[in-house]
Each structure stands twice: as structure tokens, then as C-alpha cells.
Amino acid sequence: MSLKRLTVRSVIASAAAAAMVATVVSVGAAAPASAAPVTGGTLYFYTHSEQFPNIDPQRNYTGRDIAFFNSYVYRNLVSYKPVAGSAGSSLVGDLATNTGVPSNSAKDWTFTLRSGITWEDGSAITCADVKYGISRTFATEAYTEGPTYAIAMFKIAKLADGSSAYKGPYVKTGQDLYDKAVVCSKDGKTITFHLNRTVGDFNYAMTYPSFSPVKKSKDTGDKYDMRPFSDGPYKIQKYKINDEMILVRNAKWNKASDPFRTPYPDQIIVKFGMDEDVRDMITMKDSIPNGINMDGLQPANNIAFFENPKNASRRANVYDPYTSYLAANNSAGHLDCLDVRKAIFFAFDNQSLINLSGGSTYYGQPGDSPVKPVLGLDYAPTTGNIHDAAWKIEGNAVEAKKYLEKAKVSCPDAYARATDPAQGISYVRTDTATSKKVAVIVKAAMDAAGIVVKFDYVPSGSYNGQLENYAKKYDLIGSGWGADWANASTVIPELWGEGCCNYTSNKDTAAYPAFIKKVNLALVELDRNKQAKMWKELAQYGMDQYWYIRTVFSKTQETWGSKVGGVFYWEPQGNFGFGALYVKP
Amino acid sequence: MSKFLEVKNLSVSFPTEDGVVLAANDISYSVDLGETLAIVGESGSGKSVTNLAVMGLHNPQRTQITGQAFINLESGPVDVISAPTEVVRRMRGKTMSMIFQDPMSALHPYYSVGDQIAEAWGLYNSGSKRDGFARAKEMLDLVGIPDVDKRVNEFPHQFSGGMRQRVMIAMALVNNPSLLIADEPTTALDVTVQSQILQLLGGLQKEFNMAIILITHDLGVVAEVADRVCVMYGGRIVENASIDETFYNPLQPYTVGLLNSIPRVDKLGSHRLSAIPGQPPSLINLPRGCAFEPRCQFASSVAGNLCKTTNPNLDEKSTDHFARCHLSTTQLHQLLAKNESGAK
């Protein structure tokens, strides 16, 4: 199962989620609240990665890096409050004084710019800078890595091929359309966005740095990804791929203009390209006490580290923002039979698969929805699936056979495909050693139930890029998802509706028109509680259809050195609250 | 008055996996300045081994040498077998030199001939590299290599076989040695070239007043140059006599066999070439009796199985003519005469 691990993030917005989240997030205990943060020193991060994938604000779509750069280098109009617990999911004005004012049924959103906000050269950040920065999202000839909410939501016409009529600040085609959609007031104090539909949670989207300003005269195009111009408390002194990044204090950053950033260390250094064994040794031996392992440990080291009580104060085992899933192809000629899908569902040996990935303590537990409990308001345990009395974590071949028997009558064709040794159901996986082990486990479980499964292995590097094609070709396809922000509007439409990543082929089923109608209603519902109820119903529906054969609510482990203080898990960012970190004397 | 080189009771053996190879057994011979001693025998008869021992070229770790080999210098005799290796080393190239059968492989392929000769010269003469090359040119000229100014800088592979052997000779003689051991110097060469080389050696011997030991399996070569002949078989000397005695009065059946295997001008018409039947003996666990007995056509003529049981001594059968055979001179002559008439 391939997760888009670092490219999406999740959010917890609702206080209702707090109680439940507290039971799984253990990091709070790690940092004694009594210790007062200390200013000064050098904070290290070390990672096996050779670079940040993208740090240009309009191209940064990596959960960790959004949290990192948002804490240190660049500011948004609106940010999450960098505190532990559910309060961390509340919005605060950052470059803006407020968290946005919706009007016209939340089709227009207006933000007021703070005064005294400056770039690293001391010049003031203007409304035009914000407007220019956001316009870079449209420059798809140059940048395509970042989120495209602006393209999707702004009131700018779409061309026949689905692309925006506005082509960004370099090509400038359709500049007038953009100027109408994003308007700076005459005094430059407010900026208003005109959207093409009601978006009740547009201000959450604004927490993405793709909505942050760029000074036009400092825009170096593709190379901006190596050296974004800073408006945060640190600026980039050096960034060399495979070597290091050095952040030093931005003298022009004005504490008074920033409502929440707390830049404690004098210097922040990120070391890239560290061998995984060397990296793990540093963590385990605490050889760089003022350093943070940015990657987490390798599985064997991870278990050793977490089972040693000596390390209790410098580790966290938390739910990450992701749900991994195995989608069934619901189109004709594939798994277009509920009974067959259920048979596969019950046959699955989840226990062995989870053990293979590191066990339930560190890897995760079987889930019951595409929406993760950390989404709070929009999550409720579903019925059926893993809550079915017959479901067993290690698989229930007897129950699976029962559904196969049913399928023989209800959909003989699908039954024949699933049981005929010459055909069988097809499962696409990346060509890795782990995949081969997974195949053995899955085959054994399916054999026990009398289901024939055949694996097809594809190059791991192109797997994500080819998901759409694979989803049409194969019966079972795995991936993962995390909500973009604390609303199932960034989950259910994306995974089961018209969004980016619907690999279920549910569009080919008769029930889909009714389903998508409900999805679209929920999207524009402004009453948050009502909306939450709608999402929960839709999640239940999809799970009852067994569009997903299995889901796993995954966990993640974080580790750091003994002299790192102020560690907390920033729930909405699914990462450290980087801004609060300090070096203990 | 003792001769320049006197080898006495020299034995060389090599321990191997299969047992001890007694490659040279109780060898004694001598050669004086201006004299040429030919040592003749089949391959494996011990002729090279003996002389490598004299040169001190055996690996001491893998060879056991007993006996003595005196070189009588003006300063007194030196036993090169018991002398310290450094002493012997400093005699090599200066007092005694050696040339080998295959002049291609015996010359270093990566150094020019001038270089190699100059190196040998430089070992015992102080002088610049230029002096060494001048001396090399002199020597090359001496051994009859034309166009020495050019050829001195050439490499062994640019020379023909005969020319290479001339280079080897030039190198061996560069320090005026008193003893030259030539180990099959003409075997790898064309017949015409062979005699050129032999003539050259003969000429040089006169010029330098050297003792030459010529190791060969070819009695034809021996006839051309030698003063005296040692015939070796199975690691032993079986006959040691002057050249005339050896050719006209061989007193050992093996020598007789060897002589019968070469064409002879003096016996033209009356002589049929014949090879000696059988194989040379293994040098491990030599038979108690005469080593040549299994191949000897006359062995049965000796009474009481003596050839099988007892190894004959190297007796002086006539004046200064030593042979190792149970047959007396008369007996052998009778048998040979019978054979000859039988052949006619």
C-alpha cells in the first residue's frame, strides 16, 4: 500500500475530537510544561532525505515542510495556532488581522492585512505581494507541485480542457480574470477572493503556503524553490541539496507584527543525506542532543528505541493524518458484486499484514472509514465492516465462503472470476520485497476462502503517477490519504466522488448519481454540524458498499535529542510544532 | 695445480610431494681457464641442476645441496656451495656468468638491451649510465651485432633469436668473467645460427681466456667446441673423458647410444641412426642398480644380474677416461663389434 505520505496533511478542527485524540496522542507527557523555553543555541534536524521536495511556498505540498517553513520562514494570511491539543487546530490571523470574513453565502472571503509586516529586506508586505504570490499557482507551465485550490475555487473561467483561463503571472493570459477574482482594496489594506461556489471552510485552505505572498521583484522562478524570500523570523543563509540548510535570524522580522511565532534558537541547521544507520545511531545514542530525527527510525531500531524506558522523554508515538486503504474496482467485469467484495473483506488476514508492517503499536489498526478519527466532528464509527460480529482481524474464511456462496447466485459472473483459477482477482502492487511478502499473506488468506488472487508488480517509482490507470485495469489497488484540513470535504469527495483520487470506479455503479448528489450538497452546506452529519452518512454508505476492502488508521513515531525542548505534536499539521522548539542549555 | 673450477661430490635434491628428487648425485668435474667442458645428457639428467648449483641460483629453501665446488681465484679457492650467499652473488656476473637456452624469455621484455647490459656492467663498475651504454655498445659490437648505436636502445622482441643470444652473451661477458656456463645456448636456434653462436663463443673464449661449461643434449654441438665431455644420466655422471675419447672410444653404453643417435661424417655409410629405446628414469627412488640398466642393450651380458642390483662406480677405465659401467672396456668393445657386424 503506497501512502502519499508526505504530500498531504490532516487537520483536527473540532473540540469534540479532543477527548478521543488525547487517548492516542502521548506526546504531551514528553515536554514538561513547567520548563521555560530558552532563547539561543543551534537546533539541528537530520534526515536521510537529500533535500526538501519543494520549499517555494506555491510548490510546497509536504505536510512536514509546510509546518516547518510556516514556523520559520514564511507566513500565511491565516495560520493554525501552534499549540498542543485540539486548540492547535484553531485558526489565527497571521499576515491578516482576522481569520477571514465570508460573505455572499461564503462565495466571497475578505482578509485584512496587518500593519508592520515586512520582508527580509525590510520592505513592507503589500496586498499586491499576496496577490502575486497566489497567482503563481496558476503558472502551471512552471510549477505543478503545489495544491491547486486557487485554480479550483477562484471565480475564473475554465477552458475546454479543464484548465484555468488564467495562465499565471509570467504568461499573463487571462490576467484580467484573475484581477477580478482577487481584489485588493484601494488602500491596500484588505484582499478579497471571489469564489466560484460556496466554500464554508475557505479560510482553512488559506493555511497552505500556496496562498502566501511572494515579492515580485524577488521571484526567481524555478530557483525560488531554493531560496524563498523570507518574511518569517528566520531567513535561509544556505541551502545545498544533499548537504545542509542553515537558517539564521531574519533581523527585519518584527515580533510585534507576529501574533504567535516564538523563534528560540539562534540558528537552525538541517543536515541532509544522512545514511539511515548513521542517523538512527545518532538518535539512539543521543549523540546530537540538540538534534531532531526528521525521518523516524528504521523498524527494528524503532522498536528497540520505543521499548527502552530510558528514551521516554524524547519520543512520541502518535496517529498520523493518514488512512491507508485498499480500493475495490466496482466497474463491470471487475468486482461489481457486493457479495464478492464482502467475501474478500472477511477473508483478509489483517493481523499478519499489520504485523508485517511493524505491528499495531507502531504501524496502525484496522479502520472503519476513509475519514480518520482525528477529524473529530466528521468521524463516527461506522457499522458493519470491522464491527460485523463475524469479522476477525486474522480473517474469517468461513464467513467469506458464505458470501461467495451468495455471490454464486447473486452475481455468477463475478463469482466465476473470483474463483476460477484461470482468472482470479487482480491486485496491483509496487515491485518491492515487502510486496512479495504481502502477496504470500494475502494469497494464503484468499486460498482459505476459495478466492483466487493474482498479483501484478509495477515499478514503485511510477506507482503513484499511474494510479488512475491501474485503477481501471486492476481489481484491487492500494493507496493512502490524509485530509487537507479538518473537514471531510477534503476526504470523501476526493476519494469517492469527483475529486482527484477516486480509485473505486464507483462512478460505473447505478447508485453513484444519488451518492454524488448528496456529496455535492454536503460540500456547500454551511451549517457545520449538519454538514458533519451528512459526511458521516456518506462514509457509512461507502463502507456498506465495501468500496474499500480494508482501511488502516496509521501511526507515526517521532524522536529527538535530550536537549530539545518544547516538543509538541501540532495536530493540524500532523507534525512537530516546529516554532516552539528550543535548545535546552 | 688445481683447475679453475673444481666440482667435488656435488649432490642436489629437491623435496617434492611425491618424494625427494635426487636431481644431481655425487657429481665431480673440473674445468680450467681457456678450456671448454661439455656436459651432455637428456633433459632431466641433472646437467642444468648441477651448474645452477655452482652459480648459486637454486632457491635455498627448496633445494638441498651437498658437496663442494671450488673456484680457484688468485686470492685463493672459494667453495661456492658453502660460501655465504652474498659472496656468491658478488661472484655472479663477474667471476662466473651464465647464458640460457631461450634468449627470448631470458631477457627482460620491458628493458632495452643496452639497459640490461649496462645494468650488469654497473653492478661491478662505477660509472654513469652513459658509460654503461658505451660499454654495452662495445659488447654488442664484440658479439657481432651490427648498427649498435641504434640497436642498443632496442628491446629484446626486436631481435631475432640468434641476435638475442648474442645479446645474452654480451651481457654475460660484460664484466670479463672467468667462467661462462652456457646452458643449451643454441638449442632454440636455427642450425646455421647455432654454429655462428658456437664460433662466437669459441672466439670469445680465446679472447677472454675463459673456462666454458657448455650444457647440451646435442653431441654435434659438443664435437665443435668441447675439450672434454661429461655425459650425465639419471642425475649421475656416467662418462667423463676428453672429446676424442668420448667420440672414438665411448666406454658407457649410454654414451654409445647417444653417439649412435646423431649423424656422423666420420662413420658415413657404416652407421645407422638409432634412438635409445625407453624413457629416462624417474629421479625419485632411483633403482639400486645401474640407472641405465632398463634401457641398456648390454645389461643382460653382465653376469649375475649385477646391473640390476649394484650401481657401477665411475671408474677410470683408461687414462683420464672415467666411465660408469659393469662391463670392462674389452667386454664392451666385443659387444659393440658384434653389434656392428650384425647391423651390416
Place this chain on the structure above:
Amino acid sequence: MKGCDRLLKYISRRLLYTLVLMLIVSIAIYFIFDWLPIDPARLNCTKQCTPDIIEANRHRLGLDVSVMEQWWRFIQGLFHGRVYTQGAECPAPSFGYSFNRHECVTGILAEAFPITLSLALGAFIMWLSLGISLGVIAAKNKGKFLDKASSVFVLVGTSLPTFISGILIVLFVVLKFNIVNPLELGDWHNPFIDPVGWLKTFFFPCATLALAYAATYTRFTRSNVIETSSEDFIRTARAKGLSEKVILRKHTLRAALAPIVTIAGLDFAGLLGGAIITEGIFGLSGLGRLSVKAVTETYDLPIILSTTLLASAFVVVMNLIVDIAYAFIDPRVRQS
């Protein structure tokens, strides 16, 4: 001077042949890359991988034209430089622009090469001196204790892969005894400005590589020395009265080590293409890691192309150098 002329002619002919080979290799890489079931245009777009974004990526990466056109643009870039998208311009000689690293490949190579060269050269010197001296010692003491000890070294060296020996060295030597700060493990220091810093960075990775290679050279040297020692010309040298020391140094080694030039040259050339594992373990940003990342993760065609071209150029040119060197060493080769 006739020989010199001939040599020049020979070298220029070989260089021309190298050039043609490079052209063929470069075309081949373009075709292979096109044929592989990987799509860098999809890799660069994240969640919203819509067709128009993929198309935009393809255009940006220059993959929206025919393979031969892509190749021709590359060739043109070598002479005229190239302009890519906003902010992405590379002056001649341009080996392309890496959209993953936001840098012209020429510059990337220029930074990675000194690292790889340091590693390769340091290792080369180490393994040659270690391998040859051990081999000679073993040969001279054939069958004795030192020979047996060296055969243990050979066994360990050849059977211990660098990914194990490297990790052992870094974890249990370098870090254990705090020889190098783990954060400074792969730091680049210009050897001409900071030789000590350079040594700190490169000694252990060089030693790791040298360990693996030295074993082969020990074995090779030992057998060659033993074999050469029984050559007739060594007997001649001894007959001349040369001391054992001179015989070994001047006669035996000259002949025994000549064949080593060939394998050493090729091993060195291979390393110049990058030592993937060792670079990874010691955090060195050399050509090896550059290319392996481009091949396995980022599908960065300009980097794959350039590193491959570079690696093959090293091999071909080193072959030429070896051949020329061999002509100097072995006069028999000089003739033909």
C-alpha cells in the same frame, strides 16, 4: 618524432571514437528513458494529477517532443546553452537543467565531481599501496605465516561488501570513538585549503573502498609476483649478480605489475562514475548518489544522462590512458 606523430594520431583517433560513442550512448539513453514505463511528468505533480498538469509538466521537462528532438535540444544546449522555464536558464555548455534540484546540471556535476574524485583517488592510492605491498609480502613469504595472514585479509576483503564494511567502520570506528562529528560526516573541504578537514571526511570512506579493492589486488599481485619470479629473465637477473632487492623492485615488480595497470585503470574509471554505497554511508554528495537518486527516485533525465555520459566517458578515456600507459610500460605494445 615519427613515433610521437603516430601516438598523436592514435590518440586523436581514439578520442574521435570516444565522441561517437558518447553520441550513441546519449541517443540510447533518450530512447531507453522514453521506453521505460516511468513518467517524470506524473512524479512532479502531487495530489491533483490532472491531465493538463501532467501535460504542463511534460512540456516543462521537455518531454512533449519526439525523442530525437529532445536529444537534438540537448546537443544544441551543449553549444548554445538553454532556457527552460521561468528562472531556469543554463549557459553553454549546458547538460540540461534539473527541475528537482533547481540547478543547471553542469553546475551540479562540477560540485559532485571533486567529491567523487577525492573518494576515488584516495581509495585508489590506498588500495594500490596496500594491495601491492601485501601481495608482494605474501609472495615473498609464500606458504609462511605472513602469506597465510594476507590470505585471511583477502578472504575478508573480498567477502565483505562495502555496505557492511562501511557501516561497521562508520558506526564502530568513526562514531564510536568520536573521530568525526556525525553531522560533519560528509562535509566537503577543499584539500588545497583545508587538507586536514578533507582527510577527516575522506579517510574512512576511502579506506572502506580500499579495503574491498585491496584484497583483489593483494591476490593479483601475489600470484603475479610468484609467477614472474619463476620467469627466465628473473633467473637471468640473478645470474647477473643483482641483489634480491633490486631484482624484486626493478625486474619482478615491473613485469608483475604491468597487468595491474589495466585493471587498476578500469577500477579507477569505474569509481569515477561514483561509488553509490560508500557515498551513501558516509554522506558524500558525489556522482554515485546523484545518479542513483536520479535513476530510482526522481527520474531526472538530464542528471541520468549526464552522469551516465560522464561515467562512460571516464571508462573510455581511462581505457585510452591505460593503453597509452601500457605502451610506455611494455615496449612490445608500443610497436603495434
